[in-house]
Amino acid sequence: MKFPILLDIQSAFKTFARNKARSFLTTLGIIIGVASVIATVSIGQGASASVQSAINALGSNLLIILPGSSNLGGVQTGFGELSTLTLQDAKAIRKLPAVKTDAANIRMNEQVIWRGNNWGTSVMGTSSTFPVIKNWPVTKGEFFDKQQDNTAANVAVIGTTVATQLFGLMNPVGHIVLIHNVPFKIIGELKAIGFNAFGQDQDDIVAIPITTMMEKIAGISWVNIIMVSAKSKKDTGLAQNQITALLRQRHHIPPHKPNDFYVRNLTQIAQTAGSSAQIFTILLAAVAAVSLLVGGIGIMNIMLVSVTERTKEIGIRMAVGAKKNDILKQFLIESSVLSLFGGVLGIGLGVGISDLISLISPLHTILTIEPIIISIIFSVAVGVFFGFYPAYKASNLNPVEALRYE
Amino acid sequence: MDGNINKTVIRLEHIGMIYKTGTINYEALKDINLTIYKGEFFSIMGASGSGKSTLMNILGCLDQPTSGKYFLEDEDVSTLSKDRLADIRNKKIGFVFQGFNLIQRLSIIENVELPLFYAGVPHKEANIEAKKALRLVDIAENKENNFPNQISGGEQQRVAIARAIVHNASIIMADEPTGNLDSVRSNELMSFFKKINDERNVTIILVTHEPDVAAFAKKHIIVKDGHIVDN
Ligand SMILES: Nc1ncnc2c1ncn2[C@@H]1O[C@H](COP(=O)(O)OP(=O)(O)O)[C@@H](O)[C@H]1O
């Protein structure tokens, strides 16, 4: 390895320049392999990121309480059995020591009525800080303030879906609607934000003060979902236990019976969702890596042909003093340059495909530098690995026989 | 020249070569004893199939004998490793073959630079040496960047001589170098061998079956059925 490797590389390029079509076809496998690695990883990373951001939007020390039996193996749970959580439960939960009092959302399904129109939607009891915490502003009117929250005012802020269903193109602000037979004045409309990562229409919502919900829509109102925050991240487990104990006591559940509700810790859900997105990415990348291997076999094939075609050249090089390693190096560099060349083209193609997917499909793709660097390293490795056998064969030729080859 | 005429360059002792093809053993060389001195112009003649090339390949360290000893400048090379032999070929021996044996993908100057490439000589220096060698065999500068198939056979063979001498080889092995040339080109080529032998004191070992060509040499042997029959 006394001579600058640059000359070997230059010579490799000259070899390919003389046989452009063949070199291109040889690297096609690598090009497709690398392009699919780049494209699939960017799709996987995009999916992972949108799941992550959907979860982050919900807050991390969040606990979700849902009605329903956790006795999954038992008798099919009827609709009636889902009505196990009440506003009174929510009120009691808010008073638990490990639970934050000011941050809670309660959701129930209710009919909202305006004149002849009515629309079934999700009514959410929340606090005045909602637009700030969720980064979800109002576009018409305003959100209710702390004063209205404290006094359990009959005010509502509606999502655009509800607005369209009840009022069409009219401005809903200032009108009075009936929810659970209680009159509410609409004071604002939320900005349209569309569907979330789970396919729900987030604009199909009515927000009212949580105090109003608890005091004025109480009685036997069933609640679909209660969201509370633990005081801190490390209190989530404690809060989970306190909520479970409280609800079992309130629902008079004997010790041997299962819960009639679920308490879910969002951190756990986030981790599960995150890791499943990661597994998805790894799976896609593995499939793509297989096509890289196929590309490598293509390179080995063409290098074997090249060694045979150039037997005489190898003999001449040996006659003038090339050692085994010199020949080995020459052919290894050729195969590596070939696959690196394929890798670079593949990266270009992969980036293009990834951008195109972002552009023409609802999938969101994210390109980072890591898969690109890994692809480059991997394609050189493929070249070295699959080039080794042909190069080894070349370096072991007998000079006399190689010189006689025609 | 005459001052070191007695310095031994090559000494073969009881060299034998047996080719094995399947179960058949073919004895191509039998008990060859030979001494060649520095600066000699030596010819090996003989009928086709008599073993000239076999002997040449052993002398050129391209192949190893199955028996006997070969001393090249007092070093026993009959048992060296392949890489050591490659090194010796690179430093001491230049080849000129009947079929020119230039690499078609490389330009003429690149072909001549090749031995220096494997010797690890920096490219700039190698380029200067290659140009000098080409001038010595009368290849014009404007042909340096041509490819072998763009010049005549006589010129290709002169390029091969340039490649043989570029690394200051002390021995040139030429196996039927005029075999593909007409008599005019043959004589022209032989005059270059003579010039190199005269001016550089390079030992030349020439295999040929043409008496006119052999006449350029000063010493002759004849090989028949793997034996040296006349000295
Ligand atoms: N690699 C080999 N395997 C078997 N036989 C060979 C081989 N090389 C040469 N021979 C045989 O050895 C004999 C001498 O060959 P060679 O040295 O090439 O003769 P020359 O150069 O004098 O024409 C011939 O009979 C040839 O067939």
Ligand SMILES: [Mg+2]
């Ligand atoms: Mg011969």
